[in-house]
Amino acid sequence: VYSYPRLTRWFFKKYNDNITQFIYVLAMVFLASVSAKMIGLESVLGAFYAGLVLNRYIPNTSGLMNRIEFVGNAIFIPYFLIGVGMLINVKVLFASWTTLYVATVMSVVATLCKWVAAWITQRVYKMDKIDRSIMFGLSNAQAAATLAAVMIGFKLGIFNEDVLNGTIVMILFTCTVSSIVTERAAQRIKLNLLTETANSDKTGMSKIPMPGNYKKNRTLITVSNPVTAPALVDFAVLMQPPFKKKDSELFALHVRNDNSAGSRAIGRNSLDVAISTAASADVKVTAIERYDLNVVTGLVNTIEERDITDVIMGMHRKTNVIDSFFGAKIEQLLKATNKMIVINRCFIPVSTVTRIVVYVPEKAQFETGFARWVCSIGSLASQIGCRAIFCCHPDTWPYIRQILRNNKFDIRAEKREMNDWDDFLLLANRILDDDLFIVVSARRTSVSFNSQMDELPGFLQRYFARNNLVVLYPGQFGNEVPVTSTIDPLSNDITAPPSELWIRIASVYRRIILFRKRFTQRKRTKKIDL
Template identity: 45%
Template sequence: MDLFNFDFDLPVTNPTWIFFLVMVIILFAPIIMGRLRIPHIIGMILAGVIVGKYGFNILERDSSFELFGKVGLYYIMFLAALEMDMDDFKKNRIKGLVFGLITFSVPMILGIWSSMQFLNYSLITSVLLASMYASHTLITYPIVSRYGLSRQRIVSVTIGGTAVTVALALAVLAVISGMYKGEDIGGWFWVQLLLKVFVLCGLIIFFMPRIARWFFRKYEDPVMQFIFVLAMVFLGGGLMELVGMEGILGAFLAGLVLNRFIPQISPLMNRIEFVGNALFIPYFLIGVGMIIDINCFLKGGVVLKVAIVMSVVATFSKWLSAWFTQKLYHYTKVERKMMFGLSNSQAAATLAAVLIGHEIIMENGERLLNDDVLNGTVVMILITCIISSIETERAAKRMIVNEITDKDSKKSESEKFLISVSNPDSIKGLIEMALVMRKPKSKEEMIALSVINDNNSSEAKEIVAKRNLDNAAMIAASADVELKTMLRYSLNISQGITHAMRENDVTDLIIGLHRKVNIMDSFYGNVADNLLKTNHRQIMILKLLMPVNTLRRIVVAVPPKSEYEVGFVKWVNQLCRVAKQLGCRVHFFACEETGEKISAVVKRQQGETFTEVSLLEYWDDLLMLTSQVNYDHLFVIVSSRKGSISYQPSFEELPMQITKYFSNNSFMMLYPDQIGEPQDVLHFSDPRRPNNSDVYGNVGRWFYRLFKKDEKNG
């Protein structure tokens, strides 16, 4: 055996070496492109050109590139829908539809005219060629995602327009291909096509959320959840292909449906983005580069002319569409650049159209789209992807600078969350609630704290506490959020938590609801009672009966005069933030004056969030809200400490009412920030029992109702 006899031929066909070389490209292309200040996506495409058969012929574009390429393409569309701000998408859906029609119509008009005028093609060929200009692929979306701009309004509008223009372009492709297959493309053809698409979309929208909600509630294993999501993506894509449309539309629709079940900041979302950006999407981009023949530039003649016309018309028509939309809706210049950058790149639908058109043989024996168009298309793909990447990168950087400037001009209080972990069953829910409640781009670390009572300390309790903290750290790390763990010994657990809050400048405390051990225990437990007496920061006592991402609505009971508390604006924003992350509505119940203040805060600071404000005439009786709170809702009761402005004597009855009417619901008791430290003063009366103020309050309310009744009768 000759140790130095290696059988090494190009292109490489061994699957092991193919995968190794692809991994090397994915690893080093961003590093090299970063040093050259070139967008990473261009690096992936250029690497595909170099190693492909039109470059150095190092790799063969085998079935693995087709498989992973299709997965990557579906992944781009799925992530685009998954990362959308659904509230903003609903708010701007008309604008997205209008942009979709504009970015379809302008390239169609210019494309048909230029193909017939400059290239002397027939009407049918010109229409198909124009539909290729009209469609576009969100190749540069990973740039937007990397800069954290996926929830910007202009991104939502562009993504919505993408779905519209791709659907219309594919419809044109279906009609033209049907003509040459001998199909009747009269009125019945359109009725059938539209009927199949509408029925399929209806089935996906109706059944997929119910399946997802059931699965996420029943199975919390992260691997199973990730596989389930992938299965739903390809189910949507496969079903869309069955009805004669491109699978990318099904993947996009699956992303829209699953959007509310996968919060933007969550372990599952982090895993989905990681796998897509690390493997599937780069594989797709390298595969796109491998079909590009740069020798077309050197051939000159007709091929060069076709490539130049196609590239110029495709780029100019997309820029013109973005310009029209900007003028129509008064967008900024940087928003127009972002819209153009996202919508200029050609790949998926363009490739589908040119390959199908190239296979169609007309009656005269010529191909509908000849070799010149095929070569011109791959050149157009390269040029549009380069322009799109550069424009998107520039626009993203400009938007980040503007965002930072706006933040500097608006002074906002930092939020630092501390989660008290003691019960291993509630840790996941508490961490997930903190993740969806905190500011999405907050750089503040979260803290997980476990306090061991010095009087009852033991080695076993220490082991359990450390295990709980490790579990909390793993959950936060899987969401790519920094979590500091603290193990503390104290003679009093509530004092240990309070001291940790003061030492770390904590602004928000989240604790789980105390489990009653005996009949003498209070509803909240001694720890929560003592924390409320000795701490003026916001405290949330939480009881969850299901995973956070499966909650369908947030119902909030707000007492009168809550707007006068110092923490009013903060908790309104935080609850709206939770609703935004979960893609659900938040329904406030308050008196007329408080409701107006809530609406003003929401409109001013959370304008995109879908909220409802209803009248809660009598705070004393929460029984009327039982019909509003379902099993899969989160019931939030905004309370306050004794002696505060919004304190109500009826707060003493809340534990009884919750136990009686809302024991089968997930709920949160929220105690907002208050000015100064609470007065830890002994009272002669038991604070857990009604005192004289309760009596005075009841008498006052009785007289109020009596006079109100007399006024109505009068």
């Protein structure tokens, strides 16, 4: 409990390769098994305990978890079941009535106890009979855990062969009953949902709780090079709500304005890396390679063509002193589209994050994309298994909590009151290196925007330069500024606001011109007087 989390976090930060991480997980499980055997316990207990500790650092939708489940389901579990089954003497089942008697008692007691537990839960929480059937059906089946416990008892001499053989019969009986009950209860739930949908269509009010206020997820991931593509794809996969997996689509986009062989090779390599990273997590990604006037134009055109709902991109890195924190392209993209924009900069793997700290501006609940970004952060926290701390206004917290409850995100959500913009600076001393700091910003035309947000890039550059940072712009309704340019768009940005240095130079230039005009006017007036 003490050494494994620290060692795992350090290893995952240093090595991002899925194969290396998979070998590390196997080594830790085998080490725990050997350690348990050395202190007099069964090795399976050590492996089980190691899995409980390591599960926190392996998200369910990651490529590493996909490999672990595949190897476990294809090799370890079948070998375990076959190995246990080879120890059973089939002749004992028919040699005497003792084995059948033990099997009958074990099956009846196990099934009855599960039904009583489901019935008590139904009464306590005032549920329906269908809910009780679902709980009973899903919990009644006995399989690998029961076999492991009985095998340990058999080796220690606690149980005899009758109990071991009766356990096999109990597993066969409970699994059969569980499958039948669950299937029938699921059909009844589906019929009830269809009935409620029909009634809601007649009354105009839907009784079925919908996950958020949106029907689809079409995420666009911008990849510029093969180095940053895997981290962006992993982040995008973790942000997908689990209840919208079937309706979610991921697109990987690479935009180039150069038709040379080198640019083509970089684009294709970046897209191949993105596809392979998503495939390792059993997620499909549609690759898009685009030649356009500039990056922003290609992004906007792809957003409109594919009906994109949110965009995930890497954070711009400053190339000179005059360059802005976000970069001209991102600032231009924010004006050109009203979709949700997520700008990511993580120095460590997302799976090793210990906390997610979210700064929420005042009146954020009135934005159009409020429910979407709350569900995305809820999905990210639930997949990683860490707690989420929302630093928000007291009026905004009830809406965040209600959305998390309605969509059944089982996360540890906490509130920190933020009543003033000055409280934002206090977070600089509270954000740790293993935290993920998410700043929910706003566009100028949005309800939650205030004039102090113009200082946000400077604050982030000054106080959060070494932290894992995500800047999120919620989706909203409004007019979009078309992106058009007849000159080189990569060297100039027409629609971006001028920098402070350029404003000062322009003001000095205007003063010089004004002084020259006044000086020439004075000369002319003197000549007229003479």
